[in-house]
Amino acid sequence: MELALANIFFNRKAKNSKAVKQHNLTHAEVNRPYVIRGIDTDDRSVKDFLFTLGCYEGEKVTVISVLADNYIIHVKDARYSIDRDLAKAILI
Amino acid sequence: MRIALAGNPNSGKTTLFNAITGRIEHVGNWPGVTVAKKEGDVKKELNRSGMDIRAVDLPGAYSISPFTSEESITSSFVRNEHPDVIINTVDATSLRRSLFFTTQLLELGIPVVVALNKIDLVKKKGIVIKTEKLAEKLKCRVVETSSAHKKGLSELIAAAAEVCGKGQEAPFRGAVDLDSTDEAAVEAVDRERFAFVDRLVSEVEIRKTDSAAQTMQDAADRIIAHKYLGIPIFAVVMFLVFQISQVWLGPWLADYFVGIIDSFQGRVEGLLGDGVSPLLSALLLDGIIGGVSAVVGFLPLIMVMFFLLALLEDCGYMARVAVVMDRYLKKVGLSGRSIIPMILGTGCAIPGVMATRTIRDLRQRRTTAMLTPFMPCGAKLPVIALFAGVFFEDAGWVGPLMYFAGIAIIIIGALIVKNIAKEGPAKTFFIMELPEYRFPGIKRAAISMLSRAKHFIIKAGTIILVCNAVVHIMQTFTWSLQVVEEGMENTSILASIASPFAFLLIPLGFGAWQLAAAALTGFIAKENVVGTLAVVYSISNFIDTEEFVLVSGAGDVASALGLTSVSALAYLMFNLFTPPCFAAIGAMNAEMGSRKWFWAAIGFQFGMGYTVAYLVNQIGTLITTGSFGDGVIPGLLAVACYVGILVYLMYRKEQGAAAGVKEAA
Incomplete structure (x- = not known):
């Protein structure tokens, strides 16, 4: 019981500190290459879909420009327009 | 033998398919245009193998594991x-x-030929690809092609014919019997796969410039898809499209074209002579030829418009419009992908509604299918052009206004549906590959335009012809099959059917049975509105061959129709924003897959069309004449009823909403 409680507490703490520390693509400087640290989403299929585009941890990503609420990113020699929510999910 | 065309979205599959089969499937310079597979036979001149080759065009996919519905069509x-x-x-x-x-394709054991497409762009960008080495490493044939410029096509078909029947070796093999539920293992294999590709590409490709570098295109994007400038730019572009097609170039072409129709009508009249019964000759000349030619007269104008829209799509602009619109659509609970059906809907609502299947979330998909028909389609253009010409002196602003009114209704409609369905949408993501700007292909646009024109003419020669004949017969005879006497037009079959509907339309400013009849035939095909008006008011041609204006004797036509400019605008909007034609309604039914949603959509569209027309007419009349138009109170009751139902649905108890949603799903 105690252990479980401790676990919950610990996990929550870990999660909170993670949220503060991590930077995502919305914080990226335009035109500077970054390395993707991870994809933060509850939706497994979104992660898998991004993977097929070559957007996964360890890969390089560059924000080309920010248009309206969309981010033009460069991954694996191709350009995509992604929305803000998706940009938030890509941790750098 | 059968060849499947598979590849990433916007890699040029449909362009290649059209080039090798000679078909004219809709191509867009942006991803997600093809949503279902299409088949066609490979042209004889490209195929020297002697075999019959059938090509199957598949929707774009990034991988063999299906994440989107198009991808699942391809992988299955x-x-x-x-x-x-x-x-x-x-x-x-x-x-x-x-x-x-x-x-992944190479692992299937089916022989693969790689079409290294867009090879012309590669050279332009200063990239060098060692094609032979690539073929050797991939263990399959690689052919350089440029489907947009029709290069390398016969080599491609020859290579495909050659490898037919042989097996395929895989250069990279993930564990075949891999348990696909083991996510970590699948990911590990895919990571290796990417690593394999990376190694391979660094061996076969030399890039002189960094592809992440900023280009002129990016600078252009920053203006064209700008947060605030994007919408005004879009408005200006649409205005120009209309100005060119309806004021500058359209009438000039229409002039010439209508001359041909007129002389044809004259020749038929001469051929018939005096020996033919006047009833029959009236049916043929006024009913059939008159009605059809009233519609066909607008063909040059529509062709110019579609030519310009095809150019816009081909040069890559429409993909930017999708980016600009995304944020607005998301705010009203739609998906960023919803813009694709809507832009396709400007051509015809049917492919537009079908394209909604690329939207993952069920509610968003149904909402989009319900709202896409509000976008004025090609069949509605003659109606817009007619009213712009008759009542607004060919003003270039009428057309764009209708498009932006459509967009506004879509946004309001989406907000309403969002509040009624109450279902928090699954978090959706918008991702789209931005195609490069390119100089639009004049020939491609011309082909797209001609294919539209062909459909238009076929429709005019079949459905519209029959409708006009029926309308003419119905207005010529009474129920007792007597010929309607002069001055007793109200006794005709058509008048008695349309009159009850006309009564309902009085608050909207157009209570004449003729107008109601035209609106009714509009559900069969929207072009019928123009055809029926021509028949019931026996105006043989709206387009003048003498003057350099689109619509002849605008004043005469306006007085024949008996509408003020305000009620004309209301009538136009009523025709545009009520439910679409039956064919599009059928497509809506198919894509929604729910009776409840379907009927709700039809009711919503009717109510919306009625309300918009009512407001335009009454408020417009109040401004222009200082008092409300006829039937303001009964109309207000009807509109209040409609709004009341919507408000009730939006604010009903949560519990009820949840049950409703469950039922709908």
């Missing part, structure tokens, strides 16, 4: 239907991404 086809050869179109400018899918 290549896995289950055993094509003899797979032609994998690869965008040669982004090998690092594209070859991921290629390596």
Whole structure:
């Protein structure tokens, strides 16, 4: 019981500190290459879909420009327009 | 033998398909245009193998594991239907991404030929690809192609014919019996696959410039898809499209064209002579030829418009419009992908509604299918052009206004549906590959325009012709099958059917049965509105061949129709924003897959059309004459009823909403 409680507490703490520390693509400087640290989403299929585009941890990503609420990113020699929510999910 | 065309979205599959089969499927310079598979026979002049070759165009996919519905069509086809050869179109400018899918296709054991497409762009960008080495490493044939410029096509078909019947070796093999539920293992294999592709690409490709570098295109994007400038730019572009097609170039072409129709009508009249019964000759001349030619007269104008829209799509602008609109659509609970059906809907609502299947979330998909028909389609253009010409002196602003009114209704409608369905949408993501700007292909646009024109003429010669004949007969005879006497037009079959509807339309400013009849035939095909008006008011041609204006004797036509400019605008909007034609309604039914949603959509569209027309007419009349128009109170009751139902649905108890949603799902 105690252990479980401790676990919950610990996990929550870990999660909170993670949220503060991590930077995502919305914080990226335009035109500077970054390395993707991870994809933060509850939706497994979104992660898998991004993977097929070559957007996964360890890969390089560059924000080309920010248009309206969309981010033009460069991954694996191709350009995509992604929305803000998706940009938030890509941790750098 | 059967060839499947598979590749990443926007890698040029449909362009290749059209080039090798001579078909004219809709191509857009942006991803997600093809949503269902299409088949066609390979042209004889490209095919020297002597075999009959059938090509199957598949929707774009990034991988063999289906994440989107288009991807699942593609993966189930290549896995289950055993094509003899797979032609994998690869965008040669982004090998690092594209070859991921290629390596998956190579594992299937079906012979693969890689079409290294967009090879012209590769050279322009200063990229060098060692094609032979690539073929050697991939263990399959690689052919350089440029489907937009029709290069390398016969070599591609020859290669496909050659490998037919042979097996395929895989250069990279993930564990075949891998348990697909073991996510970590699948990911590990895919990571290796990407690593394999990376190694391969660094061996075969030399890039002189960094593809992440800023280009002129990016600078252009920053203006064209700007947060605030994007919408005004779009408005100006649409205004120009209308100005050119309806004021500058359209009338000039229409002039010439209508001359031909007129002389045809004259010749038929001469051929009939005096020996033919006047009833029959009236049916033929006024009913059939008059009605059809009133519609066909607008053909040049529509062709100019579609030509311009095809140019816009081809140069890559429409993809930017999707980016600009995304944020607005998301705020009202739609998906960013919803813009694709809507832009396709400007051509015809049917492919537009069908394209909604690329939207993952069920509620968003149904909402989009319900709202797409509010976008004025090609069939509604003659109606817009007619009213702009008759009542607004060919003003170029009428057309764009209708488009923006459509967009406004879509946004309001989406907000209403969002509040009624109350279902928090699954978090959706918008991702779209931005195609490069390119100089639009004049020939491609011309082909797209001609195919539209062909459909238009076929429709005019079939459905519209029959409708006009029926309308003419119905207005010529009474129920007792007597010919309607002069001055007793109200006794005709048509008048008695349309009158009850006309009564309902009085608050909207157009209570004449003729106008109601035209609106009714509009549900069969929207062009019928123009045809029926021509028949019931016996105006043989709206387009003048003498003057350089689109609509002849605008004043005469206006007085025949008996409408003020305000009620004309209301009538126009009523026709545009009520439910679409039956064919599009059928498509809506198919894509929604729920009776409840379907009927709700029809009711919503009727109510919306009525309300918009009512407001335009009453408020417009109040402004222009200082008092409300006829039937303001009964109309207000009807509109209040409609709004009341919507408000009730939006604010009903949560519990009820949840049950409703469950039922709908």
